[in-house]
Amino acid sequence: MLIVFGILIILSSVILGLIVLVQNPKGGGLSGSLGGFSNQLMGVKQTTDVLEKGTWFFAGIVAILCIASSAFIPSATGTSSKNDELIKNAPASLPSTKPTNAVPITTPGADSPKSK
Structure with missing residues (x-):
């Protein structure tokens, strides 16, 4: 279904x-040269309308399709990601980073017991 929405x-x-x-905001653009047939049929004013x-x-169609396609994305309930598994299997306490020796x-030149 997601493929249909994508297409x-x-x-x-x-x-x-x-x-x-x-279209061109000032009324020229490609509609002036390519829209000759539509200008004869509907007039210049109706072409821009x-x-x-x-x-x-079409902007509304794109928005509606994008919102509606999110309903068809399969949810990940019951499955865990790799990060979730690492967190579950982590040790209870981390080892100390202080070296033992x-x-x-x-x-x-610092004040040491030998210099006094």
Whole structure:
């Protein structure tokens, strides 16, 4: 089912992109050169209205498909991730990082018991 939603989202996104590329905010753009037939049929004013309505329609379709496709993602109930398994199998207490045969470090010229 996710594949169907993916194909529909990609198809409607491509159509939305084409509609946006055809229109120009100032009214020229590709709609002036490619939309000659539609200008004769509907007029210039209606062409921009149709393109704007098509933009909103396909943007809404993409949004609805994206939201609806999340309902079909399989949930991960009952399964655990690799991190969950590592946390469950971790030791109760971590070993001390202090070495057992530590030698105190002294700096030359410091107040040491031998210098007094």
